[in-house]
Amino acid sequence: MKALLLTDAGSLEVTSAQCKELQVDEVLIDVAACGVCGTDLHLFHGEEGAGKSTLPLIMGHEFSGTVLKTGSEVKDFKPGDRVTVDPNLMCGECHQCRRGKVQFCDHAEAYGVSMDGGFSEQCVVRQKVVYHIPNTLSLEHAALVEPVACCLHGIDRANIKPGDTVAIIGAGSIGLIMLQLAKYSGAARIIVIEPVPEKRKVARELGASHLIDPLSQDVKKAISDAEIVSVDTVIECVGNPATMEQAVDIASRGATVLLFGLTPPNSLMSIKPLEEVFRKELIITSSFINPLVTQRSIDLLASGKINLDTVITDRVPLDDAIKVFTDDGYRKRGKILIIP
Ligand SMILES: [Zn+2]
Numbered sequence: 001m002k003a004l005l006l007t008d009a010g011s012l013e014v015t016s017a018q019c020k021e022l023q024v025d026e027v028l029i030d031v032a033a034c035g036v037c038g039t040d041l042h043l044f045h046g047e048e049g050a051g052k053s054t055l056p057l058i059m060g061h062e063f064s065g066t067v068l069k070t071g072s073e074v075k076d077f078k079p080g081d082r083v084t085v086d087p088n089l090m091c092g093e094c095h096q097c098r099r100g101k102v103q104f105c106d107h108a109e110a111y112g113v114s115m116d117g118g119f120s121e122q123c124v125v126r127q128k129v130v131y132h133i134p135n136t137l138s139l140e141h142a143a144l145v146e147p148v149a150c151c152l153h154g155i156d157r158a159n160i161k162p163g164d165t166v167a168i169i170g171a172g173s174i175g176l177i178m179l180q181l182a183k184y185s186g187a188a189r190i191i192v193i194e195p196v197p198e199k200r201k202v203a204r205e206l207g208a209s210h211l212i213d214p215l216s217q218d219v220k221k222a223i224s225d226a227e228i229v230s231v232d233t234v235i236e237c238v239g240n241p242a243t244m245e246q247a248v249d250i251a252s253r254g255a256t257v258l259l260f261g262l263t264p265p266n267s268l269m270s271i272k273p274l275e276e277v278f279r280k281e282l283i284i285t286s287s288f289i290n291p292l293v294t295q296r297s298i299d300l301l302a303s304g305k306i307n308l309d310t311v312i313t314d315r316v317p318l319d320d321a322i323k324v325f326t327d328d329g330y331r332k333r334g335k336i337l338i339i340p
C-alpha cells in the first residue's frame with residue numbers, strides 16, 4: 001500500500017509500506033480521507049504532541065473509510081461498512097481508566113501518533129476504536145469526527161450558558177468548529193479575533209456577531225466600543241503564549257478561559273495572579289483529547305448542524321501530501337484532507 005512515512009524530524013516520503021498484519025480483534029480499513037492536524041505538524045517538526053511517537057511512523061489520526069476485512073473475533077463490523085475511528089486506544093484497566101478519566105490512561109496509544117495511522121491507503125485498527133457512521137454523514141465529513149470530538153470535550157469544560165458572550169481567538173478549522181459549538185451552546189454574542197480577512201469572512205457566515213482584526217485593532221478597545229460589558233468565556237484556538245495571555249486579558253470577571261491551542265513544548269505564558277486571576281475569580285482551564293465523546297460527535301455531524309464545507313478548504317492527493325507540511329501557504333488554510 002502507498003503511505004506517507006515520517007522517517008525523521010522534517011523528513012517525509014510517499015512510499016510503499018507494508019500494512020500491519022490483521023489480528024483477530026482488528027479491522028482493515030480502506031481510508032477515504034484523513035485530516036491534517038496541528039499535532040501532525042508538531043510531529044513533523046520533531047516536537048511532542050499530545051503523546052509520544054517512535055519513527056518511522058505513518059501519521060494521521062483523523063480518518064474515515066470503508067471496512068475491507070475483519071479479524072475472526074470481530075462481530076460488529078463487516079466488509080463494506082462505512083466507519084470512522086477514535087484514534088485513541090485506552091486500556092480500560094488502569095487506575096485512570098477505572099476512574100472514568102480515560103484520557104489519562106497510563107497505557108494510552110494513538111493511531112497516527114504512537115502507531116501507524118491514516119495518511120495511507122489502508123490502516124489496521126482495533127475494533128474497539130471503530131464507529132459506524134450513518135448514511136447522512138459523508139466519508140469526508142466523517143474524517144472530522146475526531147477534531148469535532150476534541151472540540152466537544154473542550155466546550156463541555158468552557159461553562160457556556162445561554163445568553164453568554166464568547167470570544168474565540170483564531171478562526172482556523174478548530175476556531176470555526178468552536179464557534180459553531182458555542183452558538184449551539186446558546187451564546188448570544190460571539191466575538192472572533194482573527195488576522196486573516198478570508199477567515200473572518202467565514203466566521204461571519206458561520207454566526208460570529210463581532211469580528212476583530214488584532215493586527216489593525218486594539219482588541220480590548222474594540223470589545224468595549226461594541227458595548228460588550230462581559231466576555232464570559234474565551235476560547236484560545238491558536239496555541240501561542242501571546243494569544244493565551246490575550247485570552248486571560250480580555251476575559252471578564254467570573255469568566256472561564258479555555259486554552260485549547262497546542263503550544264510547542266516548554267512554552268511559557270505570564271499571568272498576573274492578583275489582577276488577572278484573583279480579582280477576576282477567573283477559571284483557566286484546558287481540555288485533553290476527546291474522552292467518550294466520539295458518538296456525540298458522529299450524531300452531531302450526522303444531524304447536519306455543523307457546517308464543515310467552509311471548514312474544509314483543501315483536498316490533497318496522498319502523492320502530493322508532503323507539500324502540506326513544507327509549504328507555509330497551507331498554514332493559512334482551514335482543514336486539509338489527504339485523500340489516498
Ligand atoms: Zn487532531
Ligand SMILES: [Zn+2]
Nearest residue numbers: 091094097105
Ligand atoms: Zn488505562
